[in-house]
Amino acid sequence: MKTWIAGAALALATLTGTAYADGHGEYPERPIMLMVSYGAGGATDFQARIVTMTAGNEDALGMPIAIVNRPGAGGRVGWNWFASEAESDGYTLGAYNIPHFIAQSIEGGVSYSAESFEPIANWGADPAVFVVGADSDFNSMDDVVSYAKENPGGLTFSGAGLFVGHHIAALQLEKAAGVKMAYIPNNAGGAGAMRAVIAGEVLGGVNNLSDAFRAQAAGNVKILGVFDLERNAFLPDVPTLKEQGYDIDNASVNFRGVMVPKGTPQPIIDKLAATVPAMFENKRVKSRMEAGGSPMHIMTRDEVLAMWAAREETLKELLAGL
Amino acid sequence: MEFLFYMGDVFTPINFGLLLLGTIGGLILGATPGLSPTMAVALLIPFTFQLEPQQGLILLGAAYTSTVAGGAVSAILLKIPGAPANIATTLDGHTMATKGEGAKALQLSFLASAVGGLFGVFLLIFLTPVLAQWALAFGPSHLFWLAILGVTVIGTLDSSSVVKGLLSGCIGLWLATIGFDDIMGAQRFIFHPAVSGGINVIPALIGLFAIPQVITMFTKGRSSDDAEIITVQRHPIRLAVLEVFRRKTALAIGTITGSIIGLIPGVGGQIAGLVAYDQSKKFSKESEKFGTGHSEGVIAAESANNAMVGPSLVPLLTLSIPGSPTAAVLLGGLLIHGIFPGPDLFLNYPQVAWTFIDSMLIGQLLMCVFGLYIAGLAASVARVPHAVMAAIVLGLAVFGSYSVQNSMGDVYVMATLGVAMYFLERFGFSAAPLVLGLILGPIAEANFIQGSMIANATVGTGTYFFTGWLNWLLIAIVVASISYSVWMEIMSRRYTTKDDAVAKEEALS
Numbered sequence: 001m002k003t004w005i006a007g008a009a010l011a012l013a014t015l016t017g018t019a020y021a022d023g024h025g026e027y028p029e030r031p032i033m034l035m036v037s038y039g040a041g042g043a044t045d046f047q048a049r050i051v052t053m054t055a056g057n058e059d060a061l062g063m064p065i066a067i068v069n070r071p072g073a074g075g076r077v078g079w080n081w082f083a084s085e086a087e088s089d090g091y092t093l094g095a096y097n098i099p100h101f102i103a104q105s106i107e108g109g110v111s112y113s114a115e116s117f118e119p120i121a122n123w124g125a126d127p128a129v130f131v132v133g134a135d136s137d138f139n140s141m142d143d144v145v146s147y148a149k150e151n152p153g154g155l156t157f158s159g160a161g162l163f164v165g166h167h168i169a170a171l172q173l174e175k176a177a178g179v180k181m182a183y184i185p186n187n188a189g190g191a192g193a194m195r196a197v198i199a200g201e202v203l204g205g206v207n208n209l210s211d212a213f214r215a216q217a218a219g220n221v222k223i224l225g226v227f228d229l230e231r232n233a234f235l236p237d238v239p240t241l242k243e244q245g246y247d248i249d250n251a252s253v254n255f256r257g258v259m260v261p262k263g264t265p266q267p268i269i270d271k272l273a274a275t276v277p278a279m280f281e282n283k284r285v286k287s288r289m290e291a292g293g294s295p296m297h298i299m300t301r302d303e304v305l306a307m308w309a310a311r312e313e314t315l316k317e318l319l320a321g322l
Numbered sequence: 323m324e325f326l327f328y329m330g331d332v333f334t335p336i337n338f339g340l341l342l343l344g345t346i347g348g349l350i351l352g353a354t355p356g357l358s359p360t361m362a363v364a365l366l367i368p369f370t371f372q373l374e375p376q377q378g379l380i381l382l383g384a385a386y387t388s389t390v391a392g393g394a395v396s397a398i399l400l401k402i403p404g405a406p407a408n409i410a411t412t413l414d415g416h417t418m419a420t421k422g423e424g425a426k427a428l429q430l431s432f433l434a435s436a437v438g439g440l441f442g443v444f445l446l447i448f449l450t451p452v453l454a455q456w457a458l459a460f461g462p463s464h465l466f467w468l469a470i471l472g473v474t475v476i477g478t479l480d481s482s483s484v485v486k487g488l489l490s491g492c493i494g495l496w497l498a499t500i501g502f503d504d505i506m507g508a509q510r511f512i513f514h515p516a517v518s519g520g521i522n523v524i525p526a527l528i529g530l531f532a533i534p535q536v537i538t539m540f541t542k543g544r545s546s547d548d549a550e551i552i553t554v555q556r557h558p559i560r561l562a563v564l565e566v567f568r569r570k571t572a573l574a575i576g577t578i579t580g581s582i583i584g585l586i587p588g589v590g591g592q593i594a595g596l597v598a599y600d601q602s603k604k605f606s607k608e609s610e611k612f613g614t615g616h617s618e619g620v621i622a623a624e625s626a627n628n629a630m631v632g633p634s635l636v637p638l639l640t641l642s643i644p645g646s647p648t649a650a651v652l653l654g655g656l657l658i659h660g661i662f663p664g665p666d667l668f669l670n671y672p673q674v675a676w677t678f679i680d681s682m683l684i685g686q687l688l689m690c691v692f693g694l695y696i697a698g699l700a701a702s703v704a705r706v707p708h709a710v711m712a713a714i715v716l717g718l719a720v721f722g723s724y725s726v727q728n729s730m731g732d733v734y735v736m737a738t739l740g741v742a743m744y745f746l747e748r749f750g751f752s753a754a755p756l757v758l759g760l761i762l763g764p765i766a767e768a769n770f771i772q773g774s775m776i777a778n779a780t781v782g783t784g785t786y787f788f789t790g791w792l793n794w795l796l797i798a799i800v801v802a803s804i805s806y807s808v809w810m811e812i813m814s815r816r817y818t819t820k821d822d823a824v825a826k827e828e829a830l831s
Contacts, residue, residue, distance in 0.1 A: 002637065033728070040364040041650025046657065063447055068728045069364075070362040070519065073502030077519035081729075085515065099491060109509060146416025156779050162507055182779030186766035191650065195587060195643045199458040218642045288371075292659030 006049050027268050028063040030226035034258065035086065035094045039071040042189060043126065043128035043208055048095050050279050050288045051053050051123045060279040060281055061272075065093070073101050074161040079162075081114035088261040090268035093120070098255040100313050103163040112216055114312055115262065118269055119304035121276040122257035124289070127228035127250070128169040128236070129212045131197055131221040134205045135235025141225045141244045144204060148179040150245070155181045158193035158205040166193070166206040169227040171318055173206075176246040197221060207233060208254065210293045227252045234295060251314045255297070258306060273301035324668075325447050328676035340377055341681050344384025345688045351385070352392020355528050356722020358405040358522055359389040360647040367655055375659035375671075379495035379678040383654050384646055384685040390628055391435040391689050398427045398620075399469075399700060400715055406523055406761060409754055410595035412531060414619025421615050421649040422555050424700045429562035429623040430617055432693030437566065438577045438625030439686040442821065443592065446639075447583055447679060453585055453633060454640040460586045462773035463787045467796035468586070470704030471764035472593050474803040475600040476755040484811045490751045494759020497521050497739075504768045517733030518821070523592075525723035525732040526739055532719040533740020537713035549583065551822050559694055559758075565617055575602040576625030584630025587645035592761050596754070598626030604806060639663050639675070655782050660746065721780040725808040 002275045034052055038044045045067065052065040060319060061219045070078035079101050082094040096117065105113040132138045138147070149156040162185045170183045186192035192201045192206050196203040205225075207215075213234050215221045219254030226232055230249045241248040258276055279285070289296050299307065331337060344366075351362040362385055370378030393404025398415035418427040445453065450616060460468070477484040500511045501520025512518050514665050527692055535727060579598040583589060602622035603612040612619050614779035635652070637645035642664045644650035700701055706714070725737040743753055777786035787793065 039647055039650070041358060041644060041654055042653075043645055046654040049367065049654070050658065053368065070727050070729070072506050072519040073504065076502055076507060080518055104507070107507075109507070154779050158775050162505070164498055182775065184772060184775050185505050187764070187772065191644050192588065195458070195637070195641075196461075198641060198643065199461060201461045214642050214662045217662055218666070220641060220664075268757070285348075293662070294659035 027271060028061055028211055030091065031063050032061065032065045032093060033065050033101045034065050035078055035082055035092065036067055036069050037071065037075040037082070037097075038069070038189070040069050042071075042208060043058045044095055044097060045069060046292065047124055047256060047289065047294050050292070050294075051285055053288075054279055054282045054285060057279075057282075058067070060282075061275055061300070072105070074164055076104055079104075079112050080110055081260060083116040084262045088263035088265075090260065090264050090272070092261065093272075094259050094261070096255075096259045097165070098257075098308065098313055099168050099251060099311055100164045100254070103168060103250045103307070103315050103319060106312075107163050111288070112164055113288065114308050117259040118190075118262060118264060119301055119308065120258040120260060120269070121301060122297060122299035122304050122307070123280045124256055124294060125254045126165075126254040126256070127162050127226050127232060128165050128206050128252045129226050129255070130169075130173075130224045130241075131194070131205060131207050131208050131215065132224060133197055134220055134222060135199055136203070136214055136222060138204065138224065139222070140240060141246065144224065145177045145179055147203075148177070148181050153180045153182055155179075156202040157181060158183055158184045158186050158196040158202045159207070160193050160221050161187075162188045165208075165252045167191075167256040168315070168318065169206045169248075170250060171242070172227065173246065173250045173278075175321075176241070176248050177317070194221075206252075209295065213293050219282065232295065233292065242304075251311065253320065255299075255304075255307065269301075323681055324672065325676050327672060329680050330720050331673065331677040331781075332380070332680045335375060337380055337677070337681070337744060340373075340381045341384050341685060341688065344381045344691060345388045345685055345730040348388030349392040349689065349692055352389035352404050354478040354722065355396055355400075355402045355532065355718050356725050357389070358393075358524060359386055359407075359829075360384075360651060361726070362389040363648055363651045364420070365501055366649060367652040367658075371658065372657050375656070375661055376677050378655055379427075379674060380676055380681040383527055383678050383682045384568035384688075386652070387439060387628070387631055387682055387685045388692075390631055391432060391439070391624070392625075393694060394435070394620075394719075395428065395696060398431060400532070400718075401717070402715065405526055406527060406592040406757070407595050408623075409527070409757055410599035410623035410626075411620060412624070413599065413754060414614075414616050415623075416619070417438060417613065418620065423557070423615065425555065425697050426557040426562060427615075428697035428700055429557060429559060429694055430442050432571060432690050432697065433562055433566045434576065434625040435693070436582055436686050436690035437540065437573060439689070441577045441583050442584065442629040443679065443682050443686065444632070446632035446635060446682075449520055450636055450640055453636045457585050457587060457637045458641070460582035462769040462776065464796060465588065465751055465769040466766055466787070467793060467800065468589060469762045469769065471759060471796060471800050471803065472762045473595065473766070473809070474569035474800055475597060475759050477807050477819040478603070478810070479596065479752075479753065479755050479758065484751075486751050487755045490753075490756040491578050491759040492758040494757075494761075494765045497526070497756075498760045498763025499767075504764055505771050508701055512735075513658075516729075516734045518721040519731075521735055521739075522726055522732055523757070523761060524726045525546075525736040527757055528719045528722050528740070529740035530743045530757060532715055533737065534744040534747050534753070536712045536716050536719070537741075537744045539708045539715075542708055543794055548698055557653075557697075561730050566621060569618050571627055572602040572603055572622040575605060576622035577629045580626030580629030583626075583632040584717075585636060585645075587643065589765060593758070594630045595623040596626040596758055598622045613620060624742055630688070639667060640665055640704075641662065642690045651731050652708040673716070690825050738804065 036045045055061045055065040086092045194203045351357045393408035393409050397403045397408040397411040401416040403409045415427045476486045495671040562582045576598040580594045583594040603609050642655045723732045777783040
């Protein structure tokens with residue numbers, strides 16, 4: 001019933017649009033909305049629902065957070081709306097995915113950039129991994145790269161779309177190994193890209209560590225490498241790309257967190273920045289995230305600001321050649 | 323037969339209570355326009371945080387089953403499909419309702435849903451490993467041809483002429499290109515912020531079906547004081563049962579088509595009902611009666627969209643890949659309890675997996691019982707005067723469109739498309755082919771682009787799209803479907819003048 005009441009209250013408040021207090025001391029006075037720019041059931045949506053489930057507790061925000069999905073075009077639809085139409089009153093939060101929205105803003109054609117948003121806190125970091133079908137001949141990244149060298153442009157591998165973490169990882173791999181491969185963006189996101197690998201439609205794929213971990217547990221894929229600086233706790237036996245001799249950093253790691261639109265009053269940003277990371281630390285949240293195979297990585301507002309800036313620089317350099 | 327062993331778990335007080343709650347709640351949510359099965363299941367996810375995994379899944383499974391069936395209520399009584407899966411139900415179901423057979427149509431739809439649904443779940447129980455391979459068999463080239471097959475259905479679907487059917491289909495295909503394209507992210511025809519995300523199927527569906535209804539109701543109410551009211555004759559359930567089993571062809575075609583299409587990831591329930599409707603029309607001895615309130619139309623459409631429920635979970639339960647948005651939400655419900663679906667699911671968590679599947683079986687029966695009860699109440703819905711009804715439908719239409727993503731933009735899209743459809747209907751165009759175009763456009767386009775990218779890197783476009791038995795089978799069905807339509811068109815020169823269209827319109831409303 002809570003969601004219903006929250007939803008109804010939210011709808012009412014948005015419609016009247018008058019509940020704007022001058023002093024922000026009492027914030028939040030009504031339920032808060034969190035916009036997720038991917039569909040219900042996707043990894044971002046799933047994790048956003050878990051990390052916000054304790055928002056109504058007295059030691060957190062004291063008000064529930066309702067998730068609203070605005071999917072489309074790899075997140076562009078939701079973030080466009082968030083940058084240009086969302087109200088900056090502190091009652092409209094958004095979920096961000098790095099490097100997705102920064103890469104898209106560098107590519108152009110969207111009405112947002114890193115300057116359009118104010119980060120609040122980061123909850124998770126999901127590195128990209130390279131997967132091949134369980135019966136594939138490839139057993140290491142070297143096998144993949146030598147196949148690509150013999151067949152320039154002929155090694156097909158899937159990913160969730162263009163200018164998302166998977167695409168960045170693909171570009172990094174091509175650059176570091178000095179080969180040309182055929183990246184096939186999938187219209188059904190990470191799940192579709194994984195299906196293409198399992199069905200043998202493509203020779204390999206870049207996918208989320210959390211999803212690949214499950215697919216490997218189900219015996220459908222082999223994971224050949226992690227696109228991160230260190231090995232991951234979920235997959236201690238899988239070497240990073242760097243260990244296998246490719247100069248690839250963590251630029252493709254999918255960081256997920258909460259932000260507000262530019263123009264949100266500073267007192268509200270400060271209040272959120274102080275309470276939200278603590279909310280993510282909740283024991284129940286952590287156990288649910290771990291059970292779901294979702295790696296957590298909590299960062300404060302200042303850390304996120306630094307991370308955004310660093311990521312923007314790397315991506316500008318990487319995408320300049322496109 | 324392991325599923326029988328865990329059957330008892332469904333009937334513990336808490337589990338059975340949740341099953342009842344999910345079924346009744348699902349019927350109500352399903353009957354509300356705009357609340358598609360995906361949204362209904364997503365709304366329930368937070369409740370499952372507090373429950374045991376088994377109990378959570380029972381709630382979600384029951385809700386999934388009954389929202390799909392519940393969509394038929396508004397499709398039949400109001401001509402607003404509760405979800406894309408129920409589009410085909412409006413074609414004959416609502417016509418039956420206008421003839422005073424609303425109760426009969428509802429009874430038939432729930433009985434057919436239960437038969438289809440039970441068949442689908444039994445497939446899931448007995449044939450899962452075989453079906454999993456089938457779900458993987460459909461690559462981009464096959465999905466492309468499947469979408470083209472859907473396009474060929476457009477011409478023969480509920481239109482006064484094939485040309486007009488194809489024209490409305492093309493309008494739908496064009497509408498589907500608005501917004502960012504799915505793969506490259508290119509922007510097309512974005513002339514207003516409301517359509518920057520493309521045209522969402524749910525608001526379009528509500529607008530195209532509901533708004534012309536509302537306008538007609540209002541005009542009727544003004545022109546005469548004694549605006550006629552849909553009467554609902556009582557219809558004994560016994561006769562409905564006999565009717566469903568007398569229409570064996572429609573029931574079999576609906577059930578089998580629904581199960582096969584439900585398996586294919588990414589296509590799913592949205593077109594299962596329409597394809598089944600079209601196929602049973604072509605195979606029926608009384609195909610000319612389709613569209614005029616023929617019971618076979620309702621039976622085929624509703625058995626298909628519920629038969630798809632069981633098989634649509636096959637890729638999720640065996641391969642851990644969600645094949646539809648609803649399955650993706652269910653995956654979330656499993657993961658939150660640390661349960662990873664996959665081939666080991668039935669070994670590691672037999673109690674959860676089997677109880678879930680058993681509850682879907684029992685859920686189908688409960689859904690049927692409550693559905694038949696609702697059918698008895700249909701008479702009271704129909705007693706509402708036209709003007710009041712129009713206001714209620716308009717309210718539901720705005721609420722349903724807004725609730726998809728809390729966006730007024732969707733309400734504008736709904737209203738604009740609805741008003742445009744009102745005028746198109748007066749010229750003999752109909753909404754079903756238009757929506758089908760809107761649904762199929764992105765499937766055809768994205769799979770063609772993806773297929774050609776793979777083809778260019780490997781074997782070449784010609785070889786990729788034109789080799790393999792599955793490609794050829796689909797191409798053959800496409801050719802057969804087109805030839806049939808052309809032949810029918812020549813045999814019975816179907817065309818409509820403006821007067822005919824107006825006459826038909828008045829007869830309908």
